[in-house]
Amino acid sequence: MFDPKAWIDAEDLGDVVALVHSHPDGAAVLSPLDRQAQQQTSLPWWLVSSRGLVEFPCVPHLLGRQFDFGQLDCYTLMKDAYALAGHTLPDFRYEEDWWQKGQNLYIDNLPKHGFYQVKNPEPGDVLMIQLASDKANHCAVYLGDNELLHHCPNRLSNRQSFGGYWYYHLHSIWRYERWQSSDFMGIYNDLVAGSS
Structure with missing residues (x-):
């Protein structure tokens, strides 16, 4: 203090x-x-x-954010989680419903900014999810213990079980090349601070 x-x-x-x-x-x-x-x-x-x-x-606490497309949404939640882990991800400008306009925002940009695909998630990995689309149009951060952190439209950002619905709609799992396992403490510490 x-x-x-x-x-x-x-x-x-x-x-x-x-x-x-x-x-x-x-x-x-x-x-x-x-x-x-x-x-x-x-x-x-x-x-x-x-x-x-x-x-x-x-940045605002990761849990309990009001959804605001382009300001407080699934990508800004991921970006802010990574900022709390000591990593700066780029700001992207994107249109609402970009996946319906022939764009593939995540899959085109993740590899350009240091992410690579893996088969099994570890805490801090990014889960790409397909929601009513043939493209990965929603992202979440894997928290470990079969939980994810994400932010859907018209809902508060929250943690949920990475099973059932979310697992069924999983597109791919991505890991940041500069990620160290100790970086996850930045995310964990915010979850603790935001719930106290």
């Missing part, structure tokens, strides 16, 4: 635009307490750790 006096002193010097702190012997991701405090500041946090200096943008 930060010192309130240091915060006031910083504000006296001008606008506070980010908060920098360190985990010298700890994880290279924000802790649950860090995520709660970051939400209070509404600022990007920079973390100095064994990974070096990494920026963590202040």
Whole structure:
């Protein structure tokens, strides 16, 4: 946590635009307490750790988001989950119902941005799902223990069992080439912070 006096002193010097702190012997991701405090500041946090200096943008908690196409949807949930794990994915501009207009947004772009296909999911992998389409038009993040994190239209973002319906409509599984198993702690810590 930060010192309130240091915060006031910083504000006296001008606008506070980010908060920098360190985990010298700890994880290279924000802790649950860090995520709660970051939400209070509404600022990007920079973390100095064994990974070096990494920026963590202040994204909404992963669970309980209101759906807003192009702003808070399945891709932005995946992108924000990866940001909390210390990885920056590109911003894509896409039309609503792009899969009905001959586009293949995910399958065309995942390999270009460091993802490769795997057969069995591990925590942090991306699950590509086909919903009423011949194209993969929905993405989810695999949480392990047969659970996924995703965001469907007209629903809050949530975690659900990766079985039955979702497993039946699975198109493919993708892994990020720079992913390390410890990166998943960034996602896990947000799930803990967002539910407390």
